[in-house]
Amino acid sequence: MRIPFSTSLAGILLLAGVGAVAAQDVIIEPEQETIVREYVKKQPLASVKxxxxxxxxxxxxxxTVELHEVPNVKYRYVVVxxxxxxxxxxxxxxxxxxx
Incomplete structure (x- = not known):
């Protein structure tokens, strides 16, 4: 059984697209994570469900979930x-x- 070239090419491109999406993971710099951890200790929030x-x-x-700002950090936080x-x-x- 032969698979048409266009079908094979479409499958390869689809798999390549999946790899590109996975490569877009968010990377939080260690300095930013330290800032967040220290801020959260000083500004504790009640945990929500x-x-x-x-x-x-x-x-x-x-x-409906309120997100809280951390100064000088792009992301917000909440305790869940x-x-x-x-x-x-x-x-x-x-x-x-x-x-």
């Missing part, structure tokens, strides 16, 4: 299930879960 949302990188938080979560304020997607 968000039914139906799994705490995973890339999960989006609903608009006793875990500090960094969120991209534009997309509301989780970019880092601090342990």
């Amino acid at each position: 968000i039914p139906g949302v799994e705490l995973n990188i890339g999960s989006a938080l609903p608009d 299930d006793d875990r500090t979560v960094l969120v991209d304020p534009g997309t509301r997607k989780i970019v880092k879960i601090l342990q």
Whole structure:
């Protein structure tokens, strides 16, 4: 059985696109993470529960969840299930879960 060249090419391009998306992971510089950790210690928040949302990188938080600013840091934070979560304020997607 022969697969047409155009079908093979489409499959290869699709796989290449998946790799490009995976390469766009958010990288938080160690200095920024240190700033966030220190700020969170000084400005503790009550933990919230968000039914139906799994705490995973890339999960989006609903608009009802208040995001809190960290001075000089692009991302916002919230404490969910006793875990500090960094969120991209534009997309509301989780970019880092601090342990």
